[in-house]
Amino acid sequence: MSGRVSVAIIGVGAMGEALASGLLAAGWAPDEIALCVRRAERAEELSRLIGSPVTFDVAEAISGRDVVVVAVKPRDVAVVLETMAGGIRPGQTLLSLAAGVTTATYETGLGEVPVVRAMPNTPALVREGVTGIAAGRYATAQHLEAAKEVLGAVGTVKVMDEGLLNAVTAVSGTGPAYVFLMAEALTEAAMREGLPRDVAESFVNQTIRGAGHLLTDTTKSPAQLRYEVTSPGGTTAAAMHILEERGFRALVEDAVRAAAIRSGELGAAQEGGGGETS
Numbered sequence: 001m002s003g004r005v006s007v008a009i010i011g012v013g014a015m016g017e018a019l020a021s022g023l024l025a026a027g028w029a030p031d032e033i034a035l036c037v038r039r040a041e042r043a044e045e046l047s048r049l050i051g052s053p054v055t056f057d058v059a060e061a062i063s064g065r066d067v068v069v070v071a072v073k074p075r076d077v078a079v080v081l082e083t084m085a086g087g088i089r090p091g092q093t094l095l096s097l098a099a100g101v102t103t104a105t106y107e108t109g110l111g112e113v114p115v116v117r118a119m120p121n122t123p124a125l126v127r128e129g130v131t132g133i134a135a136g137r138y139a140t141a142q143h144l145e146a147a148k149e150v151l152g153a154v155g156t157v158k159v160m161d162e163g164l165l166n167a168v169t170a171v172s173g174t175g176p177a178y179v180f181l182m183a184e185a186l187t188e189a190a191m192r193e194g195l196p197r198d199v200a201e202s203f204v205n206q207t208i209r210g211a212g213h214l215l216t217d218t219t220k221s222p223a224q225l226r227y228e229v230t231s232p233g234g235t236t237a238a239a240m241h242i243l244e245e246r247g248f249r250a251l252v253e254d255a256v257r258a259a260a261i262r263s264g265e266l267g268a269a270q271e272g273g274g275g276e277t278s
């Protein structure tokens, strides 16, 4: 035993796979991660890609594992809870990644189990994720530590009140999509200005990567960094004028609000036994 917490991942789609790959890259051995799926083709694919034991049986996957990650869509959580009933031991940590689904939903379904609710994002795939986590009623500091150890392998982790997780969902959980939409729009605009597609794509992608590094590697605020590339009457000023005039900030604010509201609705649908999707 390496001293690392052992993990079971129930539902291995985009997020579950990102987490499993990140854990392997961080030094977990394949057999320290149990994967639970519901389709044979997916089982085969994951055996090839990840090399961890794969099962269709939730009870088998979670047995003896320190952290049990629920990474199915919110609408599938109820079914997973039924198959888990009585199977989670007090020393285990149930780590839910399902958007909007509250720790209370798990506690209602499973009783006094230690639940940690998390909102990660897909840059976890390249170990650049950011995750907010919150403890349920029966989760102790030790359970939070176990959750941090797993999610910390694929990015940064911050503990917070559960009430803030819908906002985190809207900002960082959904956030990569905002950046990807910006990348698409900027690439199309670059091509309209005459750049060949491959040049447009590589310049846009590297600009986003470089600006991201600049932002995280400095103590300067985004506004300050922006002022530094904006001379009066210059090219950036001309572009910023259009973005401000056409309501860029209000658009972003409205998009984030819509995502946060949706996250709350997804959670409420599970509490009411509904079948909403994410």
Ligand SMILES: NC(=O)c1ccc[n+]([C@@H]2O[C@H](COP(=O)([O-])OP(=O)(O)OC[C@H]3O[C@@H](n4cnc5c(N)ncnc54)[C@H](OP(=O)(O)O)[C@@H]3O)[C@@H](O)[C@H]2O)c1
Pocket: 010, 011, 012, 013, 014, 015, 016, 036, 037, 038, 039, 042, 070, 071, 072, 073, 074, 076, 079, 080, 097, 098, 099, 100, 119, 120, 121, 122, 173, 278
């Ligand atoms: N993707 C993101 O950016 C992101 C970010 C933060 C949080 N999340 C949360 O992470 C969770 C997973 O999202 P995702 O994007 O990874 O979805 P996804 O790609 O659809 O993955 C979900 C996986 O769960 C499997 N599954 C469903 N029911 C199952 C069951 N009873 N037993 C075993 N496997 C089962 C599905 O199998 P099939 O292939 O057969 O459908 C699918 O492979 C969601 O709750 C979401 O809210 C996602």
